Amino acid sequence: xxxxxxxxxxxxxxxxxxxxxxxxxxxxxxxxxxxxxxxxxxxxxxxxxxxxxxxxxxxxxxxxxxxxxxxxxxxxxxxxxxxxxxxxxxxxxxxxxxxxxxxxxxxxxxxxxxxxxxxxxxxxxxxxxxxxxxxxxx
Amino acid sequence: xxxxxxxxxxxxxxxxxxxxxxxxxxxxxxxxxxxxxxxxxxxxxxxxxxxxxxxxxxxxxxxxxxxxxxxxxxxxxxxxxxxxxxxxxxxxxxxxxxxxxxxxxxxxxxxxxxxxxxxxxxxxxxxxxxxxxxxxxxxxxxxxx
Numbered sequence: 001x002x003x004x005x006x007x008x009x010x011x012x013x014x015x016x017x018x019x020x021x022x023x024x025x026x027x028x029x030x031x032x033x034x035x036x037x038x039x040x041x042x043x044x045x046x047x048x049x050x051x052x053x054x055x056x057x058x059x060x061x062x063x064x065x066x067x068x069x070x071x072x073x074x075x076x077x078x079x080x081x082x083x084x085x086x087x088x089x090x091x092x093x094x095x096x097x098x099x100x101x102x103x104x105x106x107x108x109x110x111x112x113x114x115x116x117x118x119x120x121x122x123x124x125x126x127x128x129x130x131x132x133x134x135x136x137x138x
Numbered sequence: 139x140x141x142x143x144x145x146x147x148x149x150x151x152x153x154x155x156x157x158x159x160x161x162x163x164x165x166x167x168x169x170x171x172x173x174x175x176x177x178x179x180x181x182x183x184x185x186x187x188x189x190x191x192x193x194x195x196x197x198x199x200x201x202x203x204x205x206x207x208x209x210x211x212x213x214x215x216x217x218x219x220x221x222x223x224x225x226x227x228x229x230x231x232x233x234x235x236x237x238x239x240x241x242x243x244x245x246x247x248x249x250x251x252x253x254x255x256x257x258x259x260x261x262x263x264x265x266x267x268x269x270x271x272x273x274x275x276x277x278x279x280x281x282x283x
Contacts, residue, residue: 020170021170027168030164030167030168031168031169033164033168034161034164034165034167034168034169034199035165035168035198035199035202036199036200036202036203037199037202038202039217041217041218047218050218051218051219059222060221060222060225061195061198061199061222061225062168062169064195064225065165065169065193065194065195066169066170068169068193068194068195069169069170069171069172069173069193071194072173072176072193072194073172073173076185077191077193077194077232078232080194080229081228081229082226082227082228082229083194083195083226083227083229084224084225084226084227084277085224085225085226086223086224087221087222087223087224087225132226
């Protein structure tokens, strides 16, 4: 699958972006069941209002899973060495999330050639929601 | 609500969990996965995998399999007041459907910001497989408001 190699990669190169369908309640219900995160704040509007938020909102880990798809559609998962994020804003119902990544560093560690990627999700307003980085062996 | 810093270093009950293939297919559907390696055994085998691989974030899902969440209440976590602040994974080897994975977690740190308006609970987890091989390390930061 991967034709990406260390020598041809340049710092600043971008990964093919991944844009998801607008976040809806079905998506959150399915992700709650599949992910095992049954926190009612993501699936029950009545509960959300009692917790003083206007409505249910997306699990942070749903966005991280989408970032995982960004990475594993670029290289095979066995090349993934590290993957970390900060959740900097809530992804709300109706948000259209786009995942992007770019190469920020080329280096060697543990006898392998690796690249570091800066990754993020933004909504349709261009607001960052999840920021992070990943390390991939090439 | 304050979290007591005396819980720093607390070890959580060790447990084992397995990702079944049907659950991985359900997860793939839930995240809109299009790469058949994650939901079609034949494609996984063609890619050189012995079974469906656990996708990069799925080990976090297996942390919900912990036998008791009493520790959360014990240290003062209120589920309606928490947000996931950070999550990271360091990978040592792949894990697959059917692997028996062992989770060893500890509370690595507890700290507050804004004079106690926000509390941060850091949990670190070491995951090993049925052969005792190191699969991954997880680090999660939960924020309580």
